[in-house]
Amino acid sequence: MTTHFNDMDALPVFPHLRRMANTPFDLTAKALDKNRFATYKCKMAGFDLLYATQRIDNQTMDALQEMADQSDCIQQFLAMKKGAIINKIEGYASENRAVLHTACRDVFTQDPCQPEASRQAKTELDKLRQFLADLDAGLIKSPDGGPFTDLINIGIGGSDLGPRALYLALAAFKKKDHKVHFISNIDPDDAASILRQCDLTRTLVNVVSKSGTTLETLTNEELVRAAFTQKGLDPANHFIAVTGENSPMDNPQRYLRSFYMFDYIGGRYSATSMVGAVMLGFALGYEAVLEILLGANSVDLAAEETDIKKNIPLLMALLGIWNHNFLGHETLAILPYSQALIRFTAHLQQCDMESNGKSINRQGHSLNYQTGPIIWGEPGTNGQHAFYQLIHQGTTIVPTEFIGFRRSQYEEDIEIKGTISQEKLNANLLAQSLALATGEKNQNPNKNFPGNRPNSLLIADRLTPFNMGSLLAIYEAKITFQGFIWNINSFDQEGVQLGKNLANRLLDHYAAHRQDKKYDGEKNDNPDWTLLKHAGMI
Numbered sequence: 001m002t003t004h005f006n007d008m009d010a011l012p013v014f015p016h017l018r019r020m021a022n023t024p025f026d027l028t029a030k031a032l033d034k035n036r037f038a039t040y041k042c043k044m045a046g047f048d049l050l051y052a053t054q055r056i057d058n059q060t061m062d063a064l065q066e067m068a069d070q071s072d073c074i075q076q077f078l079a080m081k082k083g084a085i086i087n088k089i090e091g092y093a094s095e096n097r098a099v100l101h102t103a104c105r106d107v108f109t110q111d112p113c114q115p116e117a118s119r120q121a122k123t124e125l126d127k128l129r130q131f132l133a134d135l136d137a138g139l140i141k142s143p144d145g146g147p148f149t150d151l152i153n154i155g156i157g158g159s160d161l162g163p164r165a166l167y168l169a170l171a172a173f174k175k176k177d178h179k180v181h182f183i184s185n186i187d188p189d190d191a192a193s194i195l196r197q198c199d200l201t202r203t204l205v206n207v208v209s210k211s212g213t214t215l216e217t218l219t220n221e222e223l224v225r226a227a228f229t230q231k232g233l234d235p236a237n238h239f240i241a242v243t244g245e246n247s248p249m250d251n252p253q254r255y256l257r258s259f260y261m262f263d264y265i266g267g268r269y270s271a272t273s274m275v276g277a278v279m280l281g282f283a284l285g286y287e288a289v290l291e292i293l294l295g296a297n298s299v300d301l302a303a304e305e306t307d308i309k310k311n312i313p314l315l316m317a318l319l320g321i322w323n324h325n326f327l328g329h330e331t332l333a334i335l336p337y338s339q340a341l342i343r344f345t346a347h348l349q350q351c352d353m354e355s356n357g358k359s360i361n362r363q364g365h366s367l368n369y370q371t372g373p374i375i376w377g378e379p380g381t382n383g384q385h386a387f388y389q390l391i392h393q394g395t396t397i398v399p400t401e402f403i404g405f406r407r408s409q410y411e412e413d414i415e416i417k418g419t420i421s422q423e424k425l426n427a428n429l430l431a432q433s434l435a436l437a438t439g440e441k442n443q444n445p446n447k448n449f450p451g452n453r454p455n456s457l458l459i460a461d462r463l464t465p466f467n468m469g470s471l472l473a474i475y476e477a478k479i480t481f482q483g484f485i486w487n488i489n490s491f492d493q494e495g496v497q498l499g500k501n502l503a504n505r506l507l508d509h510y511a512a513h514r515q516d517k518k519y520d521g522e523k524n525d526n527p528d529w530t531l532l533k534h535a536g537m538i
């Protein structure tokens with residue numbers, strides 16, 4: 001059965017929102033009183049979303065609620081969690097798969113949304129628990145009899161960004177003497193610099209590739225295997241695989257342990273599957289992995305709420321659409337006031353832009369409105385000394401999502417000039433949110449702050465494994481809701497194929513060139529053009 005969803009501009013509330021966008025709420029008119037702060041605040045799964053600094057009022061909120069209702073986005077979310085085949089374009093060849101990253105963390109109940117997927121998730125978790133217990137008990141040890149202290153994670157895209165962002169976010173909770181390194185780029189210097197840092201005798205290598213065919217990952221695996229062999233070490237005692245069932249990497253003889261991820265989990269949504277869990281389990285321990293899953297699961301459940309004022313990811317999705325489609329702001333800055341979230345924006349860049357950077361709807365027709373915004377950002381306060389000039393006074397208005405925590409992770413802080421550093425950090429966070437919203441009039445045009453830069457603040461007590469799981473799932477659900485409302489397929493990534501295919505064709509020619517010295521007679525000032533010409537690409 002096929003279900004036809006409307007494009008966003010066919011929703012009855014669309015013209016109403018268009019009209020409202022002509023006179024959005026004015027944040028500069030001294031309107032940010034206590035009442036407004038109390039009204040526009042939402043609590044969920046350890047986080048508060050403060051959104052009084054968005055250009056909305058009660059009428060805008062009512063209309064956004066109608067948009068959520070008319071697009072059936074909650075029903076679509078529920079269908080997704082139950083395993084509906086939603087990764088597809090009607091009538092065209094497409095991946096045609098269910099989308100079940102939520103099942104990876106739906107492991108805490110007897111009655112999961114999609115029982116078979118949750119059963120598979122539990123099987124892999126059990127394998128992981130056993131593996132980690134064997135490492136702890138010294139049943140699996142390094143060739144010199146000591147424990148494994150380092151793990152090199154090899155993977156790229158979804159098999160790198162989310163896991164790496166989570167590892168860096170939670171490094172404060174790392175096991176003593178356990179360290180993780182990442183190799184993702186095909187640039188040989190990426191691998192070389194990591195190999196220099198590790199004592200390979202004591203190192204595990206976690207090779208992560210759902211397809212088991214990714215050029216960068218397979219190349220880096222061979223390169224690292226060669227380094228082990230050169231040292232007289234057998235890679236089969238060090239290498240772990242995380243891959244899809246029946247992929248070319250699904251070959252347990254080659255690996256110390258093999259774990260599966262499944263075709264219903266998209267790469268960029270896979271951080272809570274074995275793709276992230278094996279590495280995180282080594283670094284943080286099994287209990288911390290469960291905490292991450294628990295945090296994510298609590299959001300997956302809370303995100304079923306239909307009232308947008310009680311559902312943080314849905315609210316963020318709608319505020320994002322209000323800013324992007326109706327107020328016309330093209331980019332979105334995600335600015336965490338936490339050094340630990342240094343790679344989280346990079347992960348969200350992939351998760352959001354690869355999911356929602358689409359220009360056709362789920363029936364294959366071109367859309368007449370904007371879909372995913374350009375996502376960018378850096379941790380504060382560093383960004384304040386870099387690009388905040390533009391977001392305060394530039395010609396482009398950049399909506400901002402701030403992320404912050406009331407307490408630090410290490411809680412190693414001292415009072416200097418009457419405040420601790422965490423207070424200095426958070427004073428900056430709140431001040432920036434307010435300054436962007438209200439601005440400040442000044443007769444001197446160079447010192448005038450126009451304000452009305454919409455922003456919101458997602459804040460929790462502390463960046464713990466549970467809260468990191470929640471934060472990750474908040475963004476995954478936000479991106480998913482936006483895709484539902486835009487009526488696009490957020491779960492494929494055909495846009496990355498063309499460049500990849502052309503690079504493979506070129507590589508064949510590089511290989512021919514290397515073997516036959518075929519084009520030697522043609523050395524000229526324009527070697528790149530010559531190569532493209534011989535490859536028949538221009």
Ligand code: G6Q
Nearest residue numbers: 157158159209210211214267268
């Ligand atoms: C993510 C994408 C992509 C993918 C990488 C790695 O959603 O599909 O970023 O994760 O291309 O793919 P493999 O895990 O198959 O190596």
